[in-house]
Amino acid sequence: xxxxxxxxxxxxxxxxxxxxxxxxxxxxxxxxxxxxxxxxxxxxxxxxxxxxxxxxxxxxxxxxxxxxxxxxxxxxxxxxxxxxxxxxxxxxxxxxxxxxxxxxxxxxxxxxxx
Amino acid sequence: xxxxxxxxxxxxxxxxxxxxxxxxxxxxxxxxxxxxxxxxxxxxxxxxxxxxxxxxxxxxxxxxxxxxxxxxxxxxxxxxxxxxxxxxxxxxxxxxxxxxxxxxxxxxxxxxx
Numbered sequence: 001x002x003x004x005x006x007x008x009x010x011x012x013x014x015x016x017x018x019x020x021x022x023x024x025x026x027x028x029x030x031x032x033x034x035x036x037x038x039x040x041x042x043x044x045x046x047x048x049x050x051x052x053x054x055x056x057x058x059x060x061x062x063x064x065x066x067x068x069x070x071x072x073x074x075x076x077x078x079x080x081x082x083x084x085x086x087x088x089x090x091x092x093x094x095x096x097x098x099x100x101x102x103x104x105x106x107x108x109x110x111x112x113x114x
Numbered sequence: 115x116x117x118x119x120x121x122x123x124x125x126x127x128x129x130x131x132x133x134x135x136x137x138x139x140x141x142x143x144x145x146x147x148x149x150x151x152x153x154x155x156x157x158x159x160x161x162x163x164x165x166x167x168x169x170x171x172x173x174x175x176x177x178x179x180x181x182x183x184x185x186x187x188x189x190x191x192x193x194x195x196x197x198x199x200x201x202x203x204x205x206x207x208x209x210x211x212x213x214x215x216x217x218x219x220x221x222x223x224x225x226x227x
Contacts, residue, residue, distance in 0.1 A: 042218055043203070
């Protein structure tokens with residue numbers, strides 16, 4: 001069955017370190033998204049991509065970057081981790097041809113920056 | 115810009131009680147509206163959706179009606195179960211076809227036996 005996976009599921013790192021969170025989907029979806037979830041804020045969009053070599057900034061993109069070299073993967077990089085980036089991160093994907101633009105979510109990565 | 119406002123939680127109910135979680139939105143035109151559910155330790159799952167005014171989305175006993183006149187999409191269930199305990203998110207995708215979901219802050223539901 002098609003799915004979307006994230007790794008690692010849990011990560012503890014130190015301030016200033018570079019961290020990369022992986023997202024892999026087998027739906028063959030063109031659209032991929034990264035969100036962070038914080039109490040009281042719901043989910044906020046960090047970056048998104050509509051296809052290979054396409055990336056766009058979302059609402060809270062400062063301190064994050066993404067690259068899209070193939071359809072299946074959209075890794076999220078924290079260039080220099082900060083304590084404010086402690087959060088739960090979700091990856092999602094969707095297809096323009098899918099009815100109602102439904103997004104499918106991964107299980108999440110809990111990141112703690114000490 | 116587009117936005118979604120949900121009622122504050124947590125909402126605590128006894129099993130078999132009636133549930134309403136309020137959701138209102140601000141957007142131009144006719145956005146698509148969604149309810150997502152997040153069970154403990156899991157990602158979000160689509161619960162139901164509606165894409166035009168007066169549409170009713172339904173799934174697993176939950177319902178929500180797209181009300182253009184009140185810009186609302188309230189979630190209801192006639193009889194909740196303990197297994198419905200989760201966080202519920204209202205969301206929209208605007209008419210600019212950007213495929214980007216805009217979420218409310220989420221409402222935690224706790225159902226007691």
